[in-house]
Amino acid sequence: MVKILVVYDSETGNTEKMALAVVEGAKQISEVEVIAKKASQTGLEDMLEADGIIMGSPTYYGQMSAKLKAIFDESVKIHGKLEGKVGGAFTSSGGTATGAETTLLSILEAMLVHGMIVQGRASEKHYGAAAVGSPREKELDFCKELGERVANLVKRLKTQR
């Protein structure tokens, strides 16, 4: 079994809907256990136990929200121990070209500083899943695919170790 942790912050529910779709996607892959947690309920143990960590945030001033960032700041206590885990990101923004990509990159940057592995996407949604406001069906499909991709990559890497 591999473990995927989906961590999200969501004040008005949009990012939460995306998180549930990411969970659904990851669950499609066999031998994968998926846990979803709100940022405020996520501890360092949760991150240490996971093989893949997918994090979602509302776009706040073109960055991840303070609640998600607080997890990364806290994670300095386990710096070095997330190396080799697979990461992924998703966000809900208020508009188009108003900071969604920079928000995704702010999450991925922190993951890279941890030595985590991030897989890009060659066509559309290069940096992760994004939605404007409440996600529509197509955007939820991207979230499901994100969950599947991370779970598949975790499994591939685990079998090569």
Ligand SMILES: Cc1cc2nc3c(=O)[nH]c(=O)nc-3n(C[C@H](O)[C@H](O)[C@H](O)COP(=O)(O)O)c2cc1C
């Ligand atoms: C403090 C704050 C900052 C925000 N900054 C941005 C922004 O820079 N760009 C943007 O498109 N939307 C911005 N928004 C809008 C949210 O990203 C958007 O409403 C999102 O769908 C909220 O997600 P949630 O329902 O998961 O909380 C901001 C909202 C708040 C409350």
